[in-house]
Amino acid sequence: MGNITGMYKTFAKVCPDKIAIQTNHQQISYQKWDELINQTANWLHSLRSENKTIGILLPNDIPFLQFFAGASRAGWIAVPYDLKWKINELEKRVMLSQPSIIISTREIHSQIQQRIPNVMILEDSLKEMSQFNPATVVETEENLPFYIGFTSGTTGKPKAFVRSQDSWVASFNCSRFDFELDESEQALILGALFHSHFLYGAISTLYLGGTVFLLEKFSPIEAISSITMFPVTTVYVVPTMVEALLKQEVQVDKSIKIISSGAKWSERSKIKIRIMFPNMTMYEFYGASELSFITVLSDRDGIKKAVTVGKPCHGVEVQIRRSNQELAQQNETGKIYVRSKLMINGYFDRHERAIHPIQDNEGWATVHDMGYFDEDGFLYIVGREQNMILYGGINIFPEEIENVLSLHPDVEEVAVIGLFDSYWGQIVTAAVKGKASQLELKRYCKMHLSSYKIPRKWFFLNEMPYTTSGKIARAELINQIESEVASD
Template identity: 40%
Template sequence: MLITDTIQQNALIHPEDTAIQMGEDKISYLELNNNVRKISSYFHKQVFRGTQGKVALYVPNGIDFLQYFLGAISAGWICIPLDLKWKERELEERLKQCEPDLVITTEKWQRKMKYGKVTLISSLTDLKPSEEVKSRVSDDSLFYMGFTSGSTGMPKCFVRNHRSWVKSFACSRTDFGLAEKDEVLVPGPLVHSLFLYAAISTIYLGGKVKLLPHFSASQILKDIEADEVSALYAVPTMLAALTKEMDNQNDNPRLKRIISSGAKWEPGLKSKINNLFPKTELFEFYGASELSFVSYINHRTAFQKPLSVGRPFHNVELSVRKDGYEVEQGEIGTLFVKSEMLFSYYLNQPDANKEVWDDHGWLTVGDLAKLDDEGDLYIIGRSNNMMISGGQNVYPEEIENVLHSLDEVEEAVVFGLPDSYWGEKVSAAIKQKEGANLSIREIQRFCREHLSTFKVPKHIIFTKEFPYTSSGKIARSKVKEIYSKGVLRS
């Protein structure tokens, strides 16, 4: 089964029901089905290299984003969402990796796009559906490319097939309890896989997607108080911002579910959300770009284990291993996951693929974990250095490369410090060259020129020395330990 298979069915069953809305603009399921067919016909006529066409979407949040995404994948193309916040260097790096055959953008954003064949979004009324074209798309066909990173800090392009998300939709229905009559608020950018998944899964199930052009805690609260929203997807930083907008409990019984991922909830945030939304089920889940859904907690029904990330979804198997063998319960090892929701592979990264897959269909992203005697999962740490700040994956090596390009910087190391709002605050310890006198503001300004805002270090420490490993490298874990304890070397 394909991700787009239920659109026509939904259009026949409830044609006038709203499928997608943003502000005052909205389209029905009948309109969505017609537009997806038009866009699919357009892509069937386009020329591409290789076995599948690849289209990059460089467009803002909105109804058109989802329509072009759905239309392209229904024609058998692979969609590559591009972040409008990426700096020129970040954008070029990712385009070089994925090499799209076509880029869809708007007139406003076209000037930043210095790549191959660029097509401006035109009015959908200009597109005409041709005769039905028999597509060779199957559930094994690839449909999505995104970007993640490994221990090198260089972004890796990952791909996944239709089946991986269709099987994930079963988790939305079975484990989260979402259904066709839900109105789901998606307040984050569609280039973020959590929010793209939230929107597409809602359409697949036949519900209503409500988008925001950009995140706004006050607008989320207005939509909730208007008695319209039945489910909300969010990362913890969004929930923290939402709590600051609220003075009293929200007693609206229509908001049945809040679904969150991207980082573990801080105890203080969980307590606030519990108190402010007393009639709402609170789901927190653990996953990864490569793994999809792994485990979840329903904070209303589960016995609370503050450090746990819950139990596996109904269609997921877990294995914790050390030196190739399953460990005893409670023992720490590397987490392996098996399900039909796993990604397909990293693009042009054969060595990286060998590192994450075993010979029996199990996948690991290097997380260290343990399982207790009741089957609850605990994530202990990461074998690589990735941080999660504000629900976004942040790789220190990428930031260090930018810092090292400053003439005044001799050495730098980037790490995350625990933070009640961000989850992990991006922090940097910097050793300047002799005679240099950079200020914190100068460093942050330079980083903003080369990195997305969420990657810019929020906490900068100047030091005269670093601890080193026996091989002469900066001991990153030791640096983090020193500054986590508040011991500054200066």
């Protein structure tokens, strides 16, 4: 299908002076962008590495995207690393991904050089590559692996996955068909490029021929300022950012599209964001690191089907299966299986230097989410199989209870888990961060939940434990609460 940088040369000829990327201190045209990517690819070719894997440990700026796209054009694999990781967290992921070089700033290099090998300083690398030919580049094979990412689920233990060129090129069609994006887009990227949602937002915009506005780091004040000052038409967000934007208590009348993952959206936030941006169009998607886009909920459908995650994306097939692998009926909960060209190649095994695919022989894969289709073909997510609580023979999905409790104005964060009980098997237990009292929350639950779903035990925490990807670490939370129970 091609390379994720395949359209740059066309845009460099057709609209050479159009801005490809703009930051607070720099802007770069499509002609200059294409030349930079050629120089980066030619520089990488000159290194003659057998491994052909480059780690990127850089702040949000043009060089991050330059090395990522340049590696793709050179037929290399790019591995973004998170600047927020502690040194031991970084070490684990470097060992998993096995890069031949890592590009970082001089300041970061001085902090990690004793523990992390093969680090090259950004400024030195940029100086070297400026000497290389900006006009042409050696052709590479198509559909090579180009991206290693990490997923940790709820355990906090990282796994490395590998993605091919074709998977993202196919995903760009979702951007066109499902999000209705094209070359006219002026996309504001609010989050760190390490995270695939924001990296994809930037790279897909460049593939379509739009302009990327890049923030160095997320700030709600700076985000609103950028939306109002620049010709921004599209904003990539995650729900936690929306919560921060809402606290600014301003109204922005500009017509914009908001593209968000569907995770952790509360009904309260959805109502408030429409008040804040009265002329916005919202696109929410449900996906997974391994499976990419699965379903999309358009602005039109979001009004009448707000609690769903929408319908399958362009080119994506979705099935709901019972435990015996038979297809479930409408409104019957089962495990969600997906088949598409958007998926990862598989998990990377550093010892074997092999990729283990996630699909079965017919191309179907699952991340063990549970859900159902309604009579109109909209998908509802019930929860994740591994989080399911077995209470006296009844299956309870904590996500349903979390969604209710998160609507309470005095609840900042909540996680629902199952604690062992000799009689019931497991009992529903809530861990809450916020100002609400136990009695208040119990009464609130009685208004919205069946009696057997109301938590029997309550724990109030100052902070939640998190995985490195920012999710609540359920396994760690269970251990923490079990230890507290045992000490009582």
